[in-house]
Amino acid sequence: MNQQNLIMDNDNHSIQLINQRQQQQQLDDCHQNFIRSSPNSNNNNNELLFNKIFAIIILCCCCLLIHQHDGVIPTVQCDIFSSTATIQSLMHLERHLVTSLTLYMENLEERSNQIKMYLSEFAYSAGQKRFAGTYADNLMDNPLQAFQLVKRLTINWNKIVKTVKKDDEWQQVDQLMNSYSMLLPKQEDLNGAALALIRLQDTYNLSLTDMADGYIMGKDSSIRLSARDCLYLGKNAFNNGYYGHSLEWFDEALVRAHQEGNRTASVDEIVPFYQLAIEYIDRLDNELREQNFPRHSDKLRVVEGDNEDYKRYQMLCRGEEFPMDKTELKRRTSDQRCYYSTNNGHPYLILKPLKVEQFNSEPFIAMYYDVISDKEIEIIKELSMPMLTRARVLTDDKDNEISTVRVSQTAWFTEANEPLIGQLNRRIESITGLSVNMNKSDCELVQIANYGIGGHYVPHYDYLIKDKPENQRTNISEKDQYAGDRIATFMFYLSDVEVGGSTVFTRLGIRVNPVKGAAIFWYNLLRNGEGIIDTIHGACPVLIGEKWVANYWIREHGQIFHRPCSLDPTK
Template identity: 35%
Template sequence: MRYLTSSFILMSVFCWFKTKAEFFTSIGQMTDLIFTEKDLVNSLKEYIKAEESKMSKIKRWAEKLEALTSTSTSDPEGYLGHPVNAYKLVKRMNTDWQELERIVLQDPADGFINNLTVQKQYFPSEEDEAGAAKALMRLQDTYKLDPDSISKGKLPGVKHSAFLTAEDCFDMGKIAYNDGDYYHTVLWMQQALKQIDEGEDTDISKSEVLDYLSYSVFQLGDLFRAIELTRRLIALDPTHERAGGNLHYFEALLEKEQHEGKVNKTAFEEPKTVSGIYERPPDYLPEREVYEALCRGEGVKMTNRRQKRLHCRYQDGNRNPRLLLAPIKEEDEWDSPHIVRHYDVLSHEEIETIKELAKPKLARATVRDPKTGVLTVAHYRVSKSAWLEEEDSAVIVRVNQRIEDITGLTAKTAELLQIANYGVGGQYEPHFDFSRL
């Protein structure tokens, strides 16, 4: 099976017709959103410019008429004794004020609103926002990042600065909460609360955060902390519709557990940092820890003795005529099983052509349901993919031929050339790469 993967870089070709949602699954299509936002900003600036021009005209009108009315009202009969003044008054009331009305009623926002209306049909959906948030949490878990570092934009390997507001953290927590993920709810609600406590200006109240936080820690089994947080919530908002009932329920449950001997604590512990209390709950994937360790570069280490058996070389495909004058760079990555890496197989121009061919065809990557055999999307495969045929371009013909030359295999029984484009936190979890027909 052959795969050609490529990180889609900045491109200005819009391909909305293929898919409307699931932007988070493909960086290639998320880049289009950058240009959409830039277009909207330009449109907004045009609106501001037109609005300022409109107000400037109205201001000039007001200043001119203020001077006129000041003179005319001080001596109305004398003012109208001049026929030119009489004529101009009639003209102003019949014509000029109507023109002013037209200027005032003219809405410079029409162009911006029309543009926004057109573009909104291509905006990301709630599904995209939730998908992007979950992807950020997936990166958080995989690379063992704490919410504070993410909030401050302190991420490894990034070149642009970014930060999350308390409201952003709160929204992250709500998405986790709505998904029944109380572990991440606690992490992000705690971060939102921390930033509010540090004095960040926000519309999010502490009581809103504590409402989610107290119930989530209860769901994680921390009854003592749930009671402590609920009491803080009631102190801030004595009329909160749920807090009183929750506190009564939590305290009754604690009393029952103490009576049954399930807990022996009689005093509340001091609040601790959330990340120091709660461990990430296990999930369905047995290989989760190993899989994520590999992502962090913490895989099995090669011994020095085995490392010495690995080499790099120029490979001519057993004296393949097409590779004699242009051999392929080949490097051993692993000895058993034998894994090699090939360098400079495709030119920059070929890569760009393949990306342009693939982009209109990108669709959410699917998996085959083991029970029904039907192709479906899955949360453990977050990407978009496309399949290219030799009829699409002479470049595909050349690439297929090159793969045959390098591997010594035939493309006649192989799949089509697959292009995979991963989005925010894109992944394909460990899986058996075969299909039950």
């Protein structure tokens, strides 16, 4: 085979290089050699002893964490990166781990230098320049910190498991580890966290050099990515179709390998991937220009964005405006207004009118302020924490499935199992004039969503049935079809988001920033039952901070007397 050939393994999404170039050494698996250890001692016994101590301490910290959080362990088995709630649980564990390691270092005088060196590297990678037991209380200030946390508790822990001596004492540790295995991240979490960083870079046009130096939007995390970190991010970018970004990360990996003296990754190891990315991009560019290889056109679109809606989605997330003609601009300007409303004199609202910010009239899109209290928000979060699982999306030909188009974790509630939900239901009915009686399927169960590292939802419609042919409705249950499509969406914002996390309507050019205690409402269907294509919307990636929302999807058939058909059949 020609050495210029390259293939994509569609099953594993991994790079395969026909390597007749330079190395006899097999290219490393991204999780086996992600961080190359650089021991400064030849004493294997000391290393084994430290590994055993580290294993025991991390397990003790697991137990301590369980007691501190009243026995609540996140039920998610993987995908820790998709929720800030589970990332925070890991943060608490690591904070206790650093404290415990420092105490052990003080008690082991003859080996303290080696452990001190490890602690120093450990603390630096955690955003500290000293090996103190205090750890940043808010990892969500910078996604690089969360990425490094997941990396340490996957790669470093796996190395200890592989190198520790399997004696009787280790068997006890192994049993404890299995008992709390759900708390620790998996390789899938590390891959997801890496992809989240790439997505943030792509959406917000972040400087790669700034990211590698630990800066996100000018905010310093005190983290500096190594050559191997950059190599790993480059591989993930390539495997997920971000070919241009993969080349940038491979280039940065080469620069840092020179600076580090090949300590974490060597130039010889990186060069084949750099050349691979160049060859692949050139090949796809040539095929697109010649228009002789249409089978690759979809891969090029991944780099540029799948369609016009996705391009507008990214522009709106960055705060950019896309061009509008004068007529559309005038209509948009006249639609935007702020006012107080009692919803036609509803008794609940007469003494406390709604504060409304209207963004659009047709379709109606508005924000209601101060409609849920901080106390109610905390109750919802507390109830949701132990129930969060990775969010799924409904596809055209499959059941609900996990997908990268949405990165979040969700929990579901009904008024039958939580009285507060009933109170919120009545509140929504007074605001919208629609029925949200869940017992009659007028509304779906309320979905609580927590968005993690780079948490987002690409542009989509909320309606499920309209405009779908019969052969694509087979995965929609009879109950859902009986309840009708999603006529409207009501979403509480349960947190502020420092940067990112906006809700954007790509056809209308509307960007709504999350405001804690507020709620956004819009109609998905016309009165005649047709879907409103202008309601296509997306959730921008969370760049700094965390995002909590509560989604209500209100169904069609229960609104026959609340939102009757119009005399105009086109509306």
